[in-house]
Amino acid sequence: MDHDPDFHNPCKQKEVESGGCLSSDLQQVGPSAPEEGWQVYSSAQDPEGRCVCTVVAPQQSVCSRDARTKQLRQLLEKVQNMSQSIELLDQRTQRDLQFLEKMEVQLKGLENKFKQVEDGHESNIARQYKSIKAKMEELRPLILVLEAYKEDALLVRQFKEEVANVTELLGSLQEQLGGLDYQELHSRVMDLEDRLRACMQRLACGKLTGISEPITIKTSGSRFGSWMTDPLAPAGDSRVWYMDGYHNNRFVREYQSMSDFMTTDNFTSHRLPHPWSGTGQVVYNGSIYFNKFQSHTIIKFDFSSSLISRSRQLDFAGYNNMYHYSWGGHSDIDLMVDEGGLWAVYATNQNAGNIVLSQLNPNTLQIIRSWTTNHPKRSAGEAFMICGTLYVTNGYSGGTKVYYAYSTNSSTYEYIDIPLTNKYSHLSMLDYNPRDRALYAWNNGHQVLYNVTLYHIIQ
Secondary structure, three states: OOOOOOOEOOOOOOEEEEOOOOOOOOOEOOOOOHHHOOEEEOOEEOOOOOEEEEEEOOOHHHHHHOOOHHHHHHHHHHHHHHHHHHHHHHHHHHHHHHHHHHHHHHHHHHHHHHHHHHHHOOOHHHHHHHHHHHHHHOOOHHHHHHHHHHHHHHHHHHHHHHHHHHHHHHHOHHHHOOOOOHHHHHHHHHHHHHHHHHHHHHOOOOEEEEEOOOEEEEEOOOOOEEEEOOOOOOOOOOOEEEEEOOEOOOEEEEEOOHHHHHHOOOOEEEEOOOOEEOOOOEEEOOEEEEEEOOOOEEEEEEOOOOEEEEEEEOOOEOOOOOOOOOOOOOOOOEEEEEOOEEEEEEEEOOOOOEEEEEEEOOOOOOEEEEEEEEEEHHHOOOEEEEOOEEEEEOOOOOOEEEEEEEEOOOOEEEEEEEEEOOOOOOEEEEEEEOOOOEEEEEEOOEEEEEEEEEEOOOO
8 A cells, every 4th residue: 555654843744554564663764853854764563563654854944945855755655665565575475485385395295205106016006106197297387486486585585675775875865965866866766666566567466375364444334335446546546435235326435545434434425327236336447337227238437527438238248136146136247357457247148147257448348358157147156356367256145265266368167165254244245456456345234355365377
């Protein structure tokens, strides 16, 4: 999450929260007294486990004379944002590295057992083991993946060291102000940011292997509804969008931030031109996409202009509770977003009521390509997209798991077994946000988040 740190002083002061602290000690890396210049404190962990970063600026008179105050603020913001991104990347890389190392040990153990059987027997059992061993050889490329992950882990550590060096340089800016080459410092920050972004893109997509325990963000609304953030929102835009109910409602609440959503009832209300159907709405790049009630029409509504910018019928799609999810609620058409863009999940008579998956052009709403699956829509509890793969749950109440996956990259499906803790016993919305790498859920009047673990294949 990007932060917009403010500065106090004398001039301004603010505590900045972030995820994942490396140290619980507050360390000063700048001058010792406010009147002498900038004071920059590294991350510290408060009693609730949050990271707190503090920057104390000079007195107001000094700030007004310092022509480079704005430049320093921009650099500090970039370093803080990069530090948070690196921590997330480090956690994901280390987590997936542990998974691969465990797999490597298992593969080597199997290889040793097969060799023992081959050396001691020439029976039919030995031939069967040879056949199994041949299949195991197909898995050996995973060891190369492990080596790639080790290299990435080293790269992340190097990033962390470079960010620490830049932070230290910024902290001593006051005493070096006369001779500091700002352009060189700016170039170093930009280069580090570009390299970090390239590294994160390599690890952007993967196969779902785990879902965390739920994090309850808020308790509000009826049993059914949807809530979301915009995965394409610009930096600093963390607005939350909230839609209570599954039909006969036109009002979308806009909260300015996740913090506002969690702690207040201050919101702006947007009135849609038509009521929505189901809970399959999605906010994407400043517009909301929703299924018009009692129709197979998809509407794109622009929040900035408060106008419909596009509408289109989804031909042959069932609607009005014809092919809903197993919980009902007019959930015939489910719109969702992943790393590849905008998708629609629905069912048709032509596909015998089984799920059809279509990728949509977000500007024209035209279908780019469709895939037909063998999974009955009405037997699915909920569904979401990650990296071009549709994941389906086995139900919406009680014990729940993700058990079916259809890959649009290979046009194949498989049955899987990934537990999903259904804390409040009734899921009526489950959507993935590729920016947050998290699942947003509406669980019986509770707004809930799940973190996901993705298994990355590095090419």
